[in-house]
Amino acid sequence: MINTLPAVDAATHPLESFIQKLLGAEALLPDSETNRLEVVGILKSYGVVLDAYSKNLIYIADHQFLVLFPFFKYFNGKVTLPQLLRHWWHDRINFEYAEYCMKTMLWHGGGKMDEYLDSDDFLQRCEAAVAAKLRANLPMRALHALFPDFLPEQVRQLVYYSALGQFWRVMSDLFIDLSDAYDEGKVITIPEVVAFIKAGLVAAAANPITYGVEIDGTTYDLLPKSAGLTFLMDVAVPYVEAVFFRGTPFLGTVSYNAQANQISADQGRFEYGALYADPLPIGGAGIPPTLLMQDMRHYLPAYLTAFYQSSGRGLDDVRVKICQSFQKSMFCVTSASLQGLLPHPADTQDPGERAANHAFLAGWMDRLATSRLDVVQL
């Protein structure tokens, strides 16, 4: 008699328990007293910071259109001596972080917006806006004629400024609302937090993403409503992909050697995003969280500050603690996004739909296998 090994159950994914949790309207993050406190508290401060980021991104997109030396782009149009001094003293929001995120999205692309920005329709609109902007600038017109790809790429970047600003506008309000709901006792557990975020994402899912710039009294629509770009699929999903998953290898403090093939040649296999970030060497992976952590530090709710104060080194290593909490909260946002993106309702009884849902989540879980998912369970 020949003994053969039992066939591997193809349905059993190494992270099957997480797939089941997501299908069961739970979260990737365990529900515990401290996790609730950390997630809601950090999302509150994140909401405050996102509000500032969002306003600045939209200001840059609208008012710094093709300004080639945008020295005062972080001032939202209000340049005064006290503000300059505060800026140089670094007593300010690190708007650079928002730009890192924007550039990461631009670099990784994805979604219909990326496709639209490469379309002829966009190029024509772009040329019209550029021509209007450069009407009185002969040297730049000459340069544009010589290097016709440069300015359109700048305009694409400005589109991403605007799109990320619009996305974060929604997310900022959502996180502040979440904090208010938590304070009022309407949201208590982690699954409820995830459900709240999911509901917010779904509610805004069809919001149109548009961008127009006014030059000499004429408005130039660069992202017209007719392009059919929407909040969830064309901005939120590429954002999650670019910032949570892929990230950028070179902005962290860990040095990667591209020549030694330490960085995949395939951008799709990048794992430097927020879900993979190592909070210990701050900025160890992905967009350097340091700047964001510094910003959030100023807006922590009192209960979270007290919680940080009571453990380990108190507030001496608060940026590491913020990064850990932030990562936990991002697993909640990821849970909400994945549940929102399920191809079929999570509670469907149709076996085909159930299999499709399972396969969809299994694909994402493959990518999360090397993330900090296992650490946030501890």
Next chain:
Amino acid sequence: MLSALILIPLVGVLVLIVWPGKLESQTAKIISSVSLVATLVVLALLASRFDLTTSGFQFEELLPWVEPLGLSYRLGLDGLSLPLLVINSLLGLVAIYITDPQLHRVRLYYVLLLVINSAVAGAFLAANLLLFFIFYELELIPLYLLIAIWGGARRGYAATKFLIYTALSGILILGAFLGLVWLSGNSSFDYDSGLAAALPLAQQITLLVALLIGFGIKVPLFPFHTWLPDAHVEASTPVSVLLAGVLLKLGTYGMVRFGLGLLPDAWMALAPWLATWAVISVLYGSLAAIAQTDMKKMVAYSSIGHMGYVLLAAAASTPVSIVATVFQMISHGLIAALLFLLVGVVYKTTGTRDLTVLRGLLNPERGLPFVGCMMILGVMASAGIPGMAGFISEFLVFRGSFLIFPVQTLFCMVGSGLTAVYFLLLVNRAFFGRLAIAPPTNAPQIDIVLPSVTWRDRAPALGLAVLIIAFGLQPNWLARWSEHTTLALHEPYQAFMLDESRFSSIVSATQPAAIANTSPIAPALAPSIDVYLP
């Protein structure tokens, strides 16, 4: 006044012993610290009256004691002993400051620390050979107890090994002293540089060999060093600081004071061999340090290497090199104390000194960034990076010895390079990379939270670092005290150099050039310190 340096710590001992009721750690610390601060005040007074142009003993005190034996209570202070006395009190204070407040048997611990301080001060001050021996032996017992009672897991083994080695060292030194005095037909053991002048060279060499082995054990020099790494590893941090910073210096002090000072002819005869011995010790210490995975052992082996420089400089015995012996003793005392102190902080915080598991301690948020910076400063000083005391001492050693023993000096310079190698290995392993205090595993682990180091624990390291930099930038603050004393030690060598015919068989081909070079240095050295600086 010199007796005060010996008596004040003993008064502290008395207060500790008779203190009524349970002696709290804090009280014991204050009493001990006050004693040592008082000795520093006395030293400051002495320094203010110290005549820099006198080469012999100053502030001499003489009290006849057991005259038939030739033992008298004779004390004297000169440029060789003054800096060492200061560092004795200073590092004693550091040791008291960093002592764990939760320590058991508080009374005994601080009594022993003060007895060591008193005995070491006595040894540095003694101007009578037997008196030196008594103090030299007196310091062994408290140190043995400090290792044996408050040491690590193998403290019994380490303490016994230390005791056996250093007791043997004491016997050899006593034998040499007795031989020296009896053979020269004297009845007094008072220090006299002309004591051996009439002895035949063979007898002088025999006596010197006994002294060299005796003090070589204490320094320690290869192959008599094996007690040191064990003692350091098992000793608590304050004891390690004292051991490396002060007690090893008794060995080098003894070599210079009694070997070179009392037996100059024999010293000259053996000098090339001593220089070679120094090379072996330096290279052995450095190579052994490279192989270590225990931070404390690495620093201990580095001590063996760095004490070899003192022997090289003493062997060359040029004006510059003898100043270098004092400078190297002090700078090594400060640097080794700093390094042991920092290793102690790392151990206290992480629970390990194992270089195979420690990583990333420079992490600014969760690691020990200040300790890491101090450690980098300490290892840079040890490796002789300019701007710190280690550079000055090594430069003086090499500059002073090169023309006499060029080959040996070059080999010692290689040892200096190796210092950079093993300390960079230490810093690279323990302080860079991702923070870790345990071997990597596949199981997910919570991010490490190390307790933060308080400013209270950082302060002594900062103080030592300031001194290391200060002496690196202003070496004459230290060298000025020793100039004239070391010149006196150099005198027999000058006479010997001029009388080439007497030892023509030993004089190497390089020596005429050496004379030509060293002669103009001496007059230049006397009025000014400029010659020490490049």
